[in-house]
Amino acid sequence: MSERSGADLVVDCLAAEGVTHVFGLPGTTIMDVIDALARQGAIRYLSTRHEQVAGFMADGFSRGGGSLGVCLASRGPGAANLAIAVQNAHDESIPMLALIGQVPSSIVERRSFEEMDVVSTFRPMCKWAVEVHQAARIPELLQRAVRTAVTGRPGPVVLSLPLDVLQAPATAVPGPKVRFHPPAPDPAGIAEAAWLLAAAERPAIIAGGGARDPAALLDLAEAAGAPVVSTWLRKNAVPNGHPAYLGPLGYGAHEVSDRLVRDADVIVALGCRFSEFTTKRWTLVPASAQLVHVDIDPDELGRVHPPRVGLVSDATAAARALAAALAPPAAADPGRADRRRQRRDALRKEFADAATLPEAASSAAGVSSAALAHAVQVLADRDGTVLVQDVHTFGPWIARHVGFDRTGSYHASAGGAMAWGFPAAMGLALARPDQRVVSLSGDGSFWMVAQDLETCVRERIPVVNVVVNNYAYGNTRDRQRTAHDGRYHGVFLDNPDLAAYARLLGAHGARVTTDAEVGPAIEEALAQPGPGIVDVVQDRMEGLPPGLVPPAAK
Template identity: 75%
Template sequence: MSSESFHGADLVVETLAAEGVTHVFGLPGTTIMELIDALGRHAAVRYLSTRHEQVAGFMADGFSRAGGPLGVCLASRGPGAANLAIAVQNAHDESVPLLALVGQVPQSISHRGSFEDMNVVSAFAPMCKWAVEITEPDRIPELLQRAVRAVVSGRPGPVVVSLPLDVLQAPAQAGPGPRVRVYPPAPDPRGIAEAAGLLAAAERPVIIVGGGGTGAPDAVLALAETAGAPVVSTWLRKNAVPNSHPAFLGALGYGAHDVTDRIVREADVVVALGCRFSEFTTKRWSLVPPSARLVHADVDPGELGRVYPPSVGLVSDAGAAARSLAEALGPLVADDPGRAERRTARRVELRKEFDEVSAPPPEATPDKGTVSSAALVRAVQGLAEREGIVLVQDVHTFGPWVARHVHVDRPRSYYGSAGGAMAWGFPAAMGMALARPGERIVTLSGDGSFWMVAQDFETCVREGIDVLTVVVNNFSYGNTRDRQRFAHDERYQGVFLGNPDFAEYARLLGGHGIRVTSDAALRPAVEEALATPGPCIVDIIQDRMEGLPYGLTPPRAR
């Protein structure tokens, strides 16, 4: 490409490629046509068009979350940028690395109220790690590479880059610099020694693993075995360690078993690894007892003491902290074997209780033409145990059934959204399928969530994205319905829906579709879906009042 034909848009693509980006997800628009054209002329980065910018953002989220290169989404000015906001906010809440590129009006007409003009930096700054507008083409490598470093360094999260049209169109001379990554910090040895002393003296310790610790299961379990301590995960992070390991005692948050909560309530020492102490995980910040001594490790120093003041705060990668703490704790445990034996014996008894309550629910007799949640739990458990299957849990009423009764052992085989954004699951699964093409991605979505983004099933067919979507279809916004049931004397307003035949919808768009209306037909339908290549929807018909597991009520709005 001659220097005369090399423009800012080309420089953006070359910089993305230098940073290891392989996919960009977006929707065409006026201010990004130069960039889409440049993507088409550069083979290193693949561009995929979606039917909505929200889907593009969630695809980038899933692509990053599943271990692919950095997920990048692209939208044009004004409304297109606003449509990305849900995905950016969700990535910020969940510490997911995501780069959002937003086209902007030319600088020559900015701040005049021109068509779809929007202050991108001001709009996105509260919901991302950094928002920046690039105003000179030759500064594209500098600022775009800095943006990528900000995305992946420390606590990961989204960064938004605004690209004015005239910057993308202007001739450019610069080139990208070397790819630079900052390694996470290791814990201070003095803090480790103090933390090991606290843990060695504990009678009822517990290890809480959050999203920041999910990548180091071996280190977490080594610490748990050395300490004789139980391990619980934060909300929707139950894949932090293999659930069959005797140290694992469940996931906290909405749907947690009483025994899982009680382990934390009774703790005298809490070791929190990559944990933010969110509202759901901590039962609205009431779970951790004031008397407990807290050892808190996180890469973000701002998290230490933000909710609970730690006795020992470690600015550290969670896995590195767990490994160092296990090494320091070993000799101290050897000096007091009786205490270690008591801790381990207590954990064994707690695990027996957990095994009883987390066993599959008893078989049910659903109304004719519907599928019971108990049967669905068994089917999902079968999927969780199969090699090559990745489960993606959307925000839906069936979620607490998964939290209570589905056990996950294989690493990187289960993902759930704790950011609260409905409709995350299906698009995130699309991104995951592209990041991990050798595996089958299976999404569990409610009908309310799925129908928000169902138009992009066409994108799956067009682009050959092999996603199996299980729609748990109770013809309602189930979470809100249950709150109206328990907190508003069954005065139901705006929660019951009219849905199409989702299986027929899948076939209409060129995919595969199966509708299931009985427990007996569920497993054969799942097997047929798994055996059929290409995108597929399994439409699971439930009673419109089918909801939470027995004895569980939704938290009241406060």
């Protein structure tokens, strides 16, 4: 048996950490790791057609609740291609490990072929970046990399692996798998927050990406008699049909959802960063409100809005502690709880009326967005189906009019990276093989990663791609319409028949041009055992829900 190498040790350490999948693209400096993956059976390696796709697949795999998503790339251009996925995961607080092959240590700083300072390049866009200089330190640094990615505020970590380190003899062994429990809230802070909530007349709860336990959120909402809104693209924070839920904030939010926050006297923000879109460019949260801000990262507390009570804590632990502190309700004003619930019920009715899906206009050319939204609602209600929303102009229809009641059935990225949806759906499908994953993409986003439909076919990943095909970069088109007097430039596209493209690669393909065809075409695609495309052809000016105007660039 040949001597074990640094690359073998890397793979052993990944297996010891519970990694089951690695996504990547071959290249000279990472080939020893790929070879080590080929000589074992615990970890499945999948090659993609672009490093960006590998990174987005790792992102989706982590979101799907599988083991840690891991991606790899070779030096220089390969690493640069991976950067957008790393940056998006960092912005979204998604745990991910990126392994990057590096030039040998003996020729570093000689401007050797495809040489890049990996650590300096990636440090601003990840939680931690480090280069390994000795094979003996692989277990130590790789375990620290995994631990850093998954604990605290999650995020991507980049490990640079010089070729000589990967090829060096290695006698070290993987260390034990170590995890830390998330921090619990300070009891004195919980008591103060509970006192504020008990005295509130117009409380509001904002659930961010860090609030991942719907039951804990709803227990708090019931104990406080408070409505819940979620941050931008986090509609799955609680079941949308619950009487406490008043929708998402951000682009596409209903007026009643924004008003709830503007009128609040006490706001509890759980795992929320007060991002630009969620807060209407930091104008939504009133200065008069008493703010209870909970986040696992102390740097987030007070970054945008100074809190009355700041709690460094896991959001779920804080929600449970607050709910317990509020039960039984304070008796100082017996009518207060009734007034809060009556107010919540009235706001919920207003929200439900606003969220009702409009009927499709019969004169629409191509498929109307209203008809597509009705078909998406059917998918949202279907057991065993997961929806992944890319960055496209159809997104506000989902924010305003599609409800999700099943935990984990909806995923979207607020990082803004186009083309995230399809590869992330591939990763999610691998993490949840018992569910069917549907990706909703615009034609602009889809064509950035369309080549990896071949990866879907080759690796038998049964993702259904619903491509909203309006022959345009729709978000920019709408801004040119509203902010540039309708001077359209560089936003309209030409597309081939996407269904024919799918069939060319061995996938299922369907092309629909009328409202009546949409639902049956999606159902037919889901009935197939493998991947597919449903090409939803729209008029090139089809876009936002009625009355919605895109926010101006400032």
